[in-house]
Every structure is written in structure tokens, then in C-alpha cells.
Amino acid sequence: MTREAPHLNEEQLALLASEVPNPLAEEHLVSCERCRRRWQQYVAIREAMRALPSPALPRDFTFVLERGVTPPSIPWWWRHRFSIRVGTLLAATLLVMLLSTALVLPGPSEKRALEQPAPTAIAVLSSQETPTGPGAGGEVLPPSAALEGTPMGEDTATSVSAFAAPAETPSRVTPEHEQEVIQPTGGFSRLGLLSFTVLLGIITLFGLIFGFALPMIHRIRSKNVLQ
Amino acid sequence: MFGTVPAGEEQQLAMGTGDPDSTLVAAARAGDHDAFAELVRRYQRLVYAVSYRLLRDQSLAEDVTQDAFLRAYLSLDRFRGTSFRAWVLRIAHNAALDQLRSLARHRHVPLEAVPERPEPFNPPASVEHQGLVAALEAAIAVLPPDQRAVVLLADVEGLPYEEVAEALAIPLGTVKSRLARARMRLRALLEADPRARELLELSGRLASGESDPRDLATWTQE
Numbered sequence: 248m249t250r251e252a253p254h255l256n257e258e259q260l261a262l263l264a265s266e267v268p269n270p271l272a273e274e275h276l277v278s279c280e281r282c283r284r285r286w287q288q289y290v291a292i293r294e295a296m297r298a299l300p301s302p303a304l305p306r307d308f309t310f311v312l313e314r315g316v317t318p319p320s321i322p323w324w325w326r327h328r329f330s331i332r333v334g335t336l337l338a339a340t341l342l343v344m345l346l347s348t349a350l351v352l353p354g355p356s357e358k359r360a361l362e363q364p365a366p367t368a369i370a371v372l373s374s375q376e377t378p379t380g381p382g383a384g385g386e387v388l389p390p391s392a393a394l395e396g397t398p399m400g401e402d403t404a405t406s407v408s409a410f411a412a413p414a415e416t417p418s419r420v421t422p423e424h425e426q427e428v429i430q431p432t433g434g435f436s437r438l439g440l441l442s443f444t445v446l447l448g449i450i451t452l453f454g455l456i457f458g459f460a461l462p463m464i465h466r467i468r469s470k471n472v473l474q
Numbered sequence: 475m476f477g478t479v480p481a482g483e484e485q486q487l488a489m490g491t492g493d494p495d496s497t498l499v500a501a502a503r504a505g506d507h508d509a510f511a512e513l514v515r516r517y518q519r520l521v522y523a524v525s526y527r528l529l530r531d532q533s534l535a536e537d538v539t540q541d542a543f544l545r546a547y548l549s550l551d552r553f554r555g556t557s558f559r560a561w562v563l564r565i566a567h568n569a570a571l572d573q574l575r576s577l578a579r580h581r582h583v584p585l586e587a588v589p590e591r592p593e594p595f596n597p598p599a600s601v602e603h604q605g606l607v608a609a610l611e612a613a614i615a616v617l618p619p620d621q622r623a624v625v626l627l628a629d630v631e632g633l634p635y636e637e638v639a640e641a642l643a644i645p646l647g648t649v650k651s652r653l654a655r656a657r658m659r660l661r662a663l664l665e666a667d668p669r670a671r672e673l674l675e676l677s678g679r680l681a682s683g684e685s686d687p688r689d690l691a692t693w694t695q696e
Contacts, residue, residue, distance in 0.1 A: 261657035262650060265628070289657055292664060295610055296629040301519060302526045305536050308518040308543050309511040 255282050264289035324457040325465055335454025342447040345440070495558040503550050510550070514543050517559055521566045524626050528570040530615055538573060542566035560633075560640040567623055567642060574619055609669035613660050621656035628653055 501509035526535035664670035
């Protein structure tokens with residue numbers, strides 16, 4: 248290090264009182280009396296501070312434990328908070344999926360309406376499919392005749408047979424019948440689905456309280472205690 | 475009794491961090507009062523000394539020390555740091571700062587100007603030494619609280635920088651810059667104080683060749 252080398256700044260010198268200098272700083276301290284003197288002042292001050300007598304203890308602080316202070320036990324939800332959070336997230340996801348499915352898919356009445364043919368279609372089907380020939384169950388009265396109040400006579404049997412005709416035809420399962428058949432099962436499944444949704448809602452609510460809200464309050468309180 | 479701590483966590487605490495107190499901390503967390511009492515015995519002098527020098531008031535320092543250990547005891551299950559000593563010091567430092575703020579509020583004086591109220595220390599060996607101690611104590615008391623805390627922990631108590639940083643919850647770079655500023659200010663204060671003549675004579679002796687800068691490593695190895 249030459250004489251022209253810049254002096255170490257005050258902050259560097261102050262820190263060198265407790266740090267090993269780098270080779271350049273060490274060389275400078277050897278050659279520069281001004282910096283060495285200042286550095287030695289810092290070293291001396293630090294040594295004096297290390298030698299300061301400790302204030303005498305006024306009492307033994309282990310008495311803290313003799314006052315019967317008991318630390319609060321760790322709540323169960325704090326210990327299991329991570330598994331509670333995972334369960335809550337799963338339940339919430341399932342709940343959202345169920346609810347969105349219920350909203351998007353048609354309900355039972357809508358489904359019935361969709362599956363039921365339109366009235367005109369029924370009429371067409373009836374005219375095409377109902378046997379009208381002799382021995383096939385009788386004739387169907389035209390609507391105008393029925394409205395005109397045809398006297399009940401020999402035609403009555405015809406009329407009756409005409410109304411009874413569908414019963415005599417081979418039984419055809421209509422959507423209405425289908426609904427009647429599956430009605431009890433559908434009711435049970437809807438009830439089960441509803442119960443499951445409610446259960447998921449309760450689990451989610453429970454998880455939000457014990458997995459998120461209470462641990463957050465617990466953490467804030469503990470921070471306040473330590474600060 | 476403490477709450478149940480999972481066995482794995484206890485073992486991790488006991489073996490994990492390299493903290494000399496980890497075994498005692500683990501035992502205390504499991505409900506062993508004697509283990510916590512041993513921790514208190516280890517650090518009560520340090521915590522009280524730092525609190526006292528921060529507050530300059532014996533009864534306040536007592537309160538802060540007691541409060542720090544009580545808080546540590548009640549919050550032991552939340553201790554996740556690497557050093558119990560740094561953790562307790564941090565609690566005590568926060569409590570002392572609260573006290574200083576309260577003092578400043580009630581007395582309507584700034585934090586930096588909290589009046590010095592020296593309490594009797596252990597009697598020093600000589601009058602000169604007594605003068606030097608008084609000068610040093612007075613100079614430390616004049617420092618702002620943030621610099622004072624760093625100087626007390628790093629220079630007076632000899633804690634490593636890393637532990638000082640953990641105790642004060644500040645970065646390592648901040649510890650160094652505060653320490654440098656504090657030492658600069660202390661030097662300026664002591665230069666102006668006639669009671670610190672002994673100290674200046676010591677540095678004069680050092681300057682006259684009793685010490686070699688090449689022995690810096692020796693100076694810093696304590």
C-alpha cells in the first residue's frame with residue numbers, strides 16, 4: 248500500500264473493532280498512523296464495553312414458575328389445522344361442483360316436460376297407432392259427434408268401446424308411466440343428494456371456522472403477546 | 475401442563491437446530507418446569523442487564539425481565555426460532571421499547587432523551603475505573619434506542635451479529651450499520667468526557683506500538 252492510498256472511512260474503522268480486516272485494510276492500518284490510531288480507539292472502547300460490570304440481579308426470576316402459572320394447552324384445531332384446511336378445500340370444491348351441476352342440468356319437472364311429446368304429436372301418434380279397423384277395438388268418434396250429444400243407444404257401446412280401446416291395445420309405456428315407475432327411486436336419490444349437499448355445506452363451514460378463522464385469531468393473539 | 479406436542483416435532487426441536495438450549499426447550503415444552511427454570515437461570519442475568527441498560531431503571535427492568543420470561547413460558551409452543559436466547563432477548567427488547575414509549579408519552583420527552591437515572595452497580599475496583607464505567611454508561615445511555623440495543627447486545631454482551639439480528643428482528647446489514655454509527659457516536663462522546671481519559675490513554679498506549687494491527691484477529695477472537 249502506498250502513502251497515497253485513501254484512508255479507511257469512519258464506518259469501516261468502527262466495524263474493524265470487531266471484525267477481521269481484509270488484506271488491503273490490514274496493510275493500510277500498518278502503514279497509516281492516522282487510521283491505526285482511530286482504529287485503536289474503537290478497539291479500546293469495545294474492550295471497555297466488554298469489561299463493563301453487569302448490574303446485580305435484584306432477584307431470582309425462576310419464581311415465575313412458582314406462581315402457579317400454567318401455559319394454555321394447544322387447542323386441538325391448532326394441531327390439526329393443516330388437515331382441516333385440506334378437508335375444507337375438498338368439501339368446498341365438491342360442494343361447488345354439486346351446486347353448479349344442479350344449476351346447469353334440468354330439474355325433474357323440466358326433464359318430464361322435455362321427454363313428453365307435444366299435444367299435436369300425441370294426436371298424430373294416436374291417429375296413426377290406434378287400431379281403427381273392425382275387431383280392433385271400435386271406432387273413435389269424431390270430436391264433432393261427441394259435442395253434438397249423440398243419444399245413448401246402440402252407439403253407446405261403440406262409444407264406450409271407443410273409450411275402452413286404449414286399454415285393450417297392447418300396453419305401451421308412455422313417459423308418464425315411466426315417471427310413475429321411477430318416481431320413488433328418484434325421490435330418494437334427490438333426498439340423498441340434498442342431504443349430501445347440506446353435509447358438505449356444514450363441513451365447509453366447520454372447516455372455515457376451525458381451519459382458517461380460529462388459527463388466524465390465534466396467530467394474531469400470539470403475535471401481540473410476543474410484541 | 476403444556477399441551478401435547480407431537481413426538482416428531484419434539485425430537486426435531488431437540489436435535490434440529492444446534493441451539494445449546496434445544497434439549498431444555500423441548501423438555502420445557504413437554505411440561506418440564508425444571509427445564510424452563512434452568513433456561514431462566516441461564517439467561518436472567520443477560521436479559522436483566524440488557525433491559526436495565528435500555529431503560530436505566532431498576533424496577534422497570536425487573537418488570538420487563540419478569541414479563542419476558544413469563545411471555546416466553548406462555549408462548550413456548552410457538553417458539554420456532556433457532557436460538558432461545560435470541561428469542562427471549564427479542565421479547566425483552568420489545569417489552570423494553572414499549573416501556574420507553576410509555577415513558578416518553580407520559581413525560582412528554584422524545585425517546586432519545588429519556589433521562590439517565592443510574593442505579594448502583596457492583597462496586598468497581600478503583601476510582602479511575604469507576605469514572606470510566608460511569609462515562610461509558612452515560613455515553614451508552616445517550617445513544618438512540620435502536621443503536622443502544624445493538625451496542626448492548628453486540629459489544630457489551632458479546633453476541634454474534636447473526637444472533638443480534640435475530641434478537642432485534644433486523645437484517646444483518648442493518649446490525650452492522652447501526653453498530654458502526656453507535657461506535658462512532660460513542661467515540662465522539664467519550665473524547666469529550668474527561669472521565670474517559672483512562673480509555674484514551676489506553677488507546678495512546680496502543681498507538682505507541684504495544685499492539686500491531688496484524689493482531690486484529692487476536693483482538694476479535696473472544
